[in-house]
């Protein structure tokens with residue numbers, strides 16, 4: 001029997017502010033899991049610190065609420081320990097692009113089969129409105145009263161440059177497209193990255209729903225857009241200053257797990273009898289005496 005939306009919901013009451021974009025990301029994630037007909041017991045959500053880090057509490061699956069910036073190495077450990085699980089990591093731009101940045105870069109080059117949904121609101125919401133690495137120049141916050149003087153990290157540009165095999169961007173208010181992108185990301189073999197624009201209605205009065213509704217264009221509706229061409233994808237992202245949604249880039253290549261399986265077969269250790277008796281142990285030790 002097919003799974004239902006109710007099976008992916010928990011009884012926990014959300015403490016997100018009314019209207020927060022994270023509600024849309026949550027609904028899209030749940031919808032994607034249902035449409036893929038996944039068993040909740042075979043799904044693990046690894047969530048970071050910040051408002052968005054609560055997302056795992058609202059999805060009925062295994063949930064690992066990890067420490068700040070460590071969603072990706074934790075998700076990697078879960079996936080490599082049990083490769084049958086569907087593993088999604090989720091967290092905010094502060095979590096993923098500041099303290100978690102080096103993990104983000106290395107996960108893209110490693111290409112482990114997990115999906116990372118970055119809930120991007122360009123601000124630190126949980127700590128009540130400080131500038132984040134994704135904030136635009138000039139952005140006035142509690143920590144930048146005269147305006148942000150730093151250049152932002154642009155996650156789509158970064159993902160394309162770092163070698164991610166699946167890069168997409170959705171908007172929390174376009175539930176259907178975001179759910180579809182998350183679904184494709186989970187089905188993609190290897191690391192997949194979905195930047196989910198998720199407005200913070202309480203502390204970010206610049207990057208609002210209207211700001212995105214007026215500015216975003218959808219590459220999924222452009223018949224001339226080629227999502228298999230990395231350099232064109234990069235040009236598009238730069239040209240539009242990342243104000244696009246849709247599947248931006250996809251490349252099929254072996255995942256870390258695929259390559260590791262081949263390596264293990266070829267490695268001498270794979271041909272050894274690993275059932276250790278006292279005699280075998282002594283023989284092994286003798287080699288080092």
Ligand code: SF4
Nearest residue numbers: 017020051125200201
């Ligand atoms: Fe959402 Fe912002 Fe409220 Fe946090 S502070 S729950 S990000 S609206």
